[in-house]
Amino acid sequence: MKERRQIVALYQDPSGPAPVILVSLVHAEGSSYRRPGAHLLLLENGRHAGTISGGCLEAEVLRKAAWLTRSGAAVERYSTLFDDTGEIPYGLGCGGQVDLLLEPANTPECRALVDAFAATLREEHRFAATLLPQAGNVLRRAIWNSAGDLLFASEGLPAHLIAEMHRLAAAATSSGTLELNTQRIFFELLQPPQRLFIFGAGDDAQPLAAMAAQLGWTVIVADSRAQLANAERFSDVSRIAVLRAAEISSLQIQTTDAIVLMTHSYEQDRALLQQLLPLAPRYFGLLGARHRTSLLVSEVAAALGWKLSQCAERLHAPVGLDLGGDAPEAVALAILAEAHAVCHGRNAASRRISAEVLAESMPTAVQAAELRAVCPADFAPQSK
Numbered sequence: 350m351k352e353r354r355q356i357v358a359l360y361q362d363p364s365g366p367a368p369v370i371l372v373s374l375v376h377a378e379g380s381s382y383r384r385p386g387a388h389l390l391l392l393e394n395g396r397h398a399g400t401i402s403g404g405c406l407e408a409e410v411l412r413k414a415a416w417l418t419r420s421g422a423a424v425e426r427y428s429t430l431f432d433d434t435g436e437i438p439y440g441l442g443c444g445g446q447v448d449l450l451l452e453p454a455n456t457p458e459c460r461a462l463v464d465a466f467a468a469t470l471r472e473e474h475r476f477a478a479t480l481l482p483q484a485g486n487v488l489r490r491a492i493w494n495s496a497g498d499l500l501f502a503s504e505g506l507p508a509h510l511i512a513e514m515h516r517l518a519a520a521a522t523s524s525g526t527l528e529l530n531t532q533r534i535f536f537e538l539l540q541p542p543q544r545l546f547i548f549g550a551g552d553d554a555q556p557l558a559a560m561a562a563q564l565g566w567t568v569i570v571a572d573s574r575a576q577l578a579n580a581e582r583f584s585d586v587s588r589i590a591v592l593r594a595a596e597i598s599s600l601q602i603q604t605t606d607a608i609v610l611m612t613h614s615y616e617q618d619r620a621l622l623q624q625l626l627p628l629a630p631r632y633f634g635l636l637g638a639r640h641r642t643s644l645l646v647s648e649v650a651a652a653l654g655w656k657l658s659q660c661a662e663r664l665h666a667p668v669g670l671d672l673g674g675d676a677p678e679a680v681a682l683a684i685l686a687e688a689h690a691v692c693h694g695r696n697a698a699s700r701r702i703s704a705e706v707l708a709e710s711m712p713t714a715v716q717a718a719e720l721r722a723v724c725p726a727d728f729a730p731q732s733k
Contacts, residue, residue, distance in 0.1 A: 350542040350565025353466050355398040356390045360454070360463045366394040368454035370414045371462070374401045375424065375481065375535040376448035376526045383447075386524035386537055390454065401449060414451055422452035422488035424481050448526070450481060450488075450535065458490040461501040465492050465539050472567070475539040476521075478514035480506070480532055493518065542567045543692050546602060548621050549612035549636075550577035550589075557609065557681035558586050564689070571600065572612065597624040604629050607688045609668065611636035615645065622649045626663055632691040634668035634684055642666045670697055 360368045372389040374381075382403035389399040389407065391414055400407060406427055417423050428446030452459055458479075465475040474495035480503075482488045489503035491511050497519065502511055514534060517527060521536045528534075543566045547554050550572035561568045562585035571590040572578040578591050590600065602608070608630045612618050618637070622645065625633065635642055650660045669683030670690075690697035 351563065352388065352399040352565070353542075354470060354565055356388060357463060357467045357470060359390060359392060359396075359398050361467070366392040366396065368459075369393050370418055371452050371454050371459050372399075372401055372410055372414065373450045373452075373535070373537075374447055375450045375479075378446050381445040381447050384524070385526070385535070401447070406447075406449075410449065410451075418451050418453055422450065422456075422458075422482045424483060425449050425451065450479070452488055456488075457501075458488055458503055461490060461492055465500075468494075469539050469541045472541040472544075474541065475500075476515075476518045477537040477539060478518045479535040479537070480510075480514075481526070481535055483533060484531070486532065491515065544569065544603075544606045545688065546571060546600065546606060546608045546630075548572065548608065548610045548625075549617075550574065550579075550582065551611065551613055553636075553677040553680060554611055555582060556678045557611075557684055558583050560681055560685050562586060564685075569600065573617065593620075597621070602628050602630060604631060606630045607632035607634075607692055609634040609636065609684055609688070611668075615641070619645055619648060622646075623652050626653065626655075626660060629663060632688045633664050634688060635664050635666040636668050636680075636684075637666070639667060665691070 356371075359365060368390055370391045372391070374383055374385055374387040377384055383401055387399070387401050389397055389401045389410070391397045391411055395411075397407070397411060401410065409427075410425075417425060426446060426448050462477060462479075465477055468475055476493045476495075478491050480486060480489040489506045490501065491499065491503070491506060491514055492501040493499055493515055497515065499511065499515070513529065517529070517534070518536045518538075521527075521538060524535075524537045526533055526535050543564075545561045545566050545568050547558055547568065547570045550570050554570065558568050558570055568583075568586040569588045569590060570578055570583050570586050571592055573591065573593050575591045578589050580589060583589055592599065602625070608625055610618055610621055610625065610633070612621065613636075618635070622635070626649065635645075637645070646660045646664070646666075647657065649655075650657050653660075665687060668687070669680065670687045672679065672683045672686065674680070674683075687697055
């Protein structure tokens with residue numbers, strides 16, 4: 350989400366260098382650092398925003414982007430194989446291959462897509478379907494909002510194809526490509542950034558807000574203490590709210606949101622917890638020692654008429670992963686890591702690989718040769 354913010358800012362900046370080419374990762378096979386829906390914007394002065402790999406492909410793509418799009422949008426495939434025109438081989442570093450769409454940035458189609466990016470930063474949803482250029486087909490695109498209203502369609506795109514693209518886009522659960530007869534279409538689900546509500550504006554809330562903002566999340570800090578909840582202390586957040594528990598409804602918290610309750614005031618926590626628990630956010634972290642949390646939750650459960658188990662299943666308490674460290678930054682890292690995992694539907698347990706799995710996953714001789722392809726980003730070996 351951070352790269353989307355950067356791309357929108359650079360593309361829409363009238364005083365900056367003009368955008369030249371937008372690169373989109375539309376398909377990935379095997380392992381890759383980025384998944385379909387990753388973007389990179391190239392400006393006329395050579396500056397760029399976004400990434401489409403772990404660093405192995407950017408230099409190669411940027412070097413050839415203007416030449417590859419000399420006749421319009423194009424799709425290029427990159428893998429761990431040798432580059433015929435390069436002085437050294439390059440690769441993805443993980444044994445996969447990706448298809449990249451490169452399109453001129455001054456077209457109505459590209460402007461419509463960046464406008465859709467910008468809409469998501471206003472907490473709106475968009476669906477985009479792009480007819481990829483191949484075998485004589487030029488790039489064409491259609492974009493809808495969450496209600497299914499058509500917001501943009503390329504000139505010359507037939508109505509029956511728009512309808513079929515919309516049907517497929519609405520049914521898609523992730524960004525990627527599909528074959529429609531002889532045509533290849535890239536569907537992109539453009540969702541708003543994850544929202545994080547931090548209740549409590551103490552010193553330990555500052556690194557949590559800053560780290561979440563670095564991820565590109567929309568961060569809202571709320572506290573009843575105006576001397577703490579101010580822009581001077583939280584310069585990176587999207588919104589600062591000075592309010593009390595009775596005013597929670599004004600925040601319009603949704604089930605897709607994440608909440609961390611860390612006021613360090615027992616009375617405030619109890620009042621806020623009673624208001625927030627019924628909202629069933631995607632992630633709800635409660636800061637505090639176990640005995641404090643137990644007493645707090647038991648009182649809130651009684652006030653709500655809930656069982657303790659009903660409260661417990663909606664809470665992450667003690668908040669955060671067990672990463673060690675007690676400095677505010679360490680606590681913030683532990684909280685954000687857990688919230689990030691939960692919001693992405695992931696198990697936050699370690700994925701450390703065992704010797705048995707290493708042996709079972711050993712690549713074939715051909716795969717091993719491809720994996721050893723050198724990436725231009727690698728350091729050159731030192732001569733002795």
